[in-house]
Amino acid sequence: MARRIVIVGGGIAGLTLAERLTRKDENLDVTVLERYRTPGGLARTFTRDGFSFDIGPHRFHTSDNAVKNYLLEIMGDEHVTIKRRSNVYMGGRRRNWPLTLDAVLDLPSSVLVRCLFDLFRKNEVEKIETFADHVISRYGRGLYDYFFRAYTKKFTGLDPEELHADWAEAGVNRAVIDKNVKADNLLSLVKGILAPKPVSTIFYYPSSGGIQTFCEKQARLVLERGGTIVYGCEATGLETHLGRVTGVKTAGMGTFDSDMVYWSAPLTILWPRTGFRFMDTLLCNIALPSVRDNDYQWCYFGQEDIIFSRLTVPRHFRADMVPTDHDSITAEITIRDDDLRKNPGKLESRLLADLEKVGAVDPSKILFMDWMVVPETYPIYDLDYRRRLAGLKPPQGFRLIGRCGSFWYNNMDHSIGQALAISAGRDFSRDFWKKS
Ligand SMILES: Cc1cc2nc3c(=O)[nH]c(=O)nc-3n(C[C@H](O)[C@H](O)[C@H](O)COP(=O)(O)OP(=O)(O)OC[C@H]3O[C@@H](n4cnc5c(N)ncnc54)[C@H](O)[C@@H]3O)c2cc1C
Known part of the structure; x- marks a missing residue:
């Protein structure tokens, strides 16, 4: 022993x-x-002038009873439960995530036609080895081309053909955490959109800090x-x-x-x-003097022309993550570039322009912006x-x-x-x- x-x-x-x-x-x-x-x-929190920022959004969610009991044992009464509210930015607007029918019907018709075609087409992938194989075999080439390829390339910096299929197994399932939402292939995704089941994903969060x-x-x-x-x-x-x-x-x-x-x-x-490699994450924690209409806990951004991959709004985790009548937001950018690690501030004007473009922040109304480099945030599954x-x-x-x-x-x-x-x-x- x-x-x-x-x-x-x-x-x-x-x-x-x-x-x-x-x-x-x-x-x-x-x-x-x-x-x-x-x-x-990776589950640390930074505070400044009454504003608290986690390293991106950190929600506790589990379907494992032993883990849940452990969480509750450690937190005791000192926790809150929160209903999940996530968004995804598509077609120039924020949509609810998981996707609803109106959001899907709003997609470009060429994408809808391709998805319809994929629904009835024989699976073209013979052997699943890469991220691309996994996604194309499950969701079809239409959705792969429209969303998964660009998001993954932007997030990992790698071509989806160079990423192991495990990245999809873990990551895609992770984004859909509620077991009621069946979304593990195109057919179940379509069924879930046409006949959605009530979903109310609850997660736990400490009641202070x-x-x-x-x-x-x-x-x-x-x-x-x-x-x-x-x-x-x-x-x-x-x-x-x-x-x-x-x-x-x-x-x-x-x-x-x-x-x-x-x-x-x-x-x-x-x-x-x-040869093992990790990605690092650049966080920009931004304090705002008044409340903005960013009505989500976090929102994914897959577009290549938007610098961040996710925005998080701390006050939707707990109201006192910001001083009364104030707001804040965290932008996440994954990086592999040494130069950016040393000097993240050089992205500032690009970041502010993109935040304004998606309607998240008015660059003229910012109390402070803190850049942080968090090393080794994601393993790279080559x-x-x-x-x-x-x-x-x-x-x-x-x-x-x-x-x-x-x-x-x-x-x-x-x-x-x-x-x-x-x-x-x-x-x-x-x-x-x-x-x-
Ligand atoms: C942006 C982001 C968002 C996330 N959101 C969620 C979420 O919503 N829900 C969720 O459940 N999970 C989320 N995660 C994942 C979660 O943060 C991790 O799974 C979890 O915190 C990992 O804990 P760990 O102890 O395994 O690893 P780590 O947190 O990486 O712990 C390793 C520790 O080792 C220390 N260390 C490193 N090198 C040395 C050294 N040489 N000597 C001594 N100590 C060292 C580090 O400082 C660290 O404290 C998120 C992760 C990221 C990056």
Whole structure:
């Protein structure tokens, strides 16, 4: 039985694991190493002058009862439930998402004709390997050409022919989270639009602060039970002896001895030359002096000529995310460009023009704009990534977990589910790329 456990990364996966392990056995010596000064990882919240911004929209939604019970156990009464309100920007207007009949009838007639044709056409894809194969085989070439190709290219910077089909399995299903909305192929999409079932997707959110409040609660529990969290501590590698992990090396803080290591930091730190890549996200958090008519929690933008892929309106998560009678919005742009990482502000005029074009912001009425680069937000599923993952040879007493550790395009509930399974000694070997 491992006694000294080191968990690298104080995001949701690392903290859930630490919280469960310290709860299960007070004799375990559990240490979390976190490179930032706060917990939460991708689920952090930034505040300025009474405005709170998460890293893009962060909703808790799950159909897994164990995960839901865990959420409620940690949050107790200190949560709110919110009805989902998402939009997608198409044909120069915002539409409800999932799409309704009037929005579909508004699509260009050439697209509608092609979709109708696709409905009755034999599937042209023989073998599903790429993102493009997956989408064309499920939704037809009409919708692929009209929406999926441009959105995916804009979001990932890669041609959909160069992306693994798992990117579609995870991402497309993720956008339609309500099980009542059947949208896994063109026929079910059409049925869902013609005869929609009532959908009311509820998600959970902390009743104070932002999404980071959840992680702060987890961190408090870990500390109360005798665990240790070392903030500002960057893990740089492993120390091993005879093929077994003996410690985690850090930048400037020495080595943390361990019998077992769980690693939720990017796996590229340990395997830098294996070709795994992540995208980064550029966030622009904008504070507004008055309330705007942006009536959605988040809205997707697939168009190539619009710089952001999503806008989020924090006050639709909780009214006190902004001061009274004020508003705010977050624009998300995925990047792979080093120059932009160093100088995101050079996108400012383009961003403001696009925000004005879609009616989201009046550039002359802005209180402040904060740019943030969030590294390693999405794993890039190129065609070879599964083979490379299977080829990794981790030492004994070591396990990759979480989004960047497992190289998993997942959500918070998946990171929690994985950590719950591991802490309970259950195997987590299901094909999580597909099921997530
Ligand atoms: C824009 C955006 C929107 C999202 N929206 C949602 C949503 O609505 N709902 C949802 O459920 N999920 C959402 N997600 C996904 C969700 O954020 C992640 O699935 C989840 O937070 C992953 O948690 P994790 O602990 O696995 O990984 P991470 O949060 O990445 O945690 C890894 C931790 O390791 C730390 N670390 C990294 N390197 C080192 C190092 N060298 N040494 C020490 N520590 C290190 C990091 O700082 C981080 O704290 C969204 C993600 C993004 C990017």
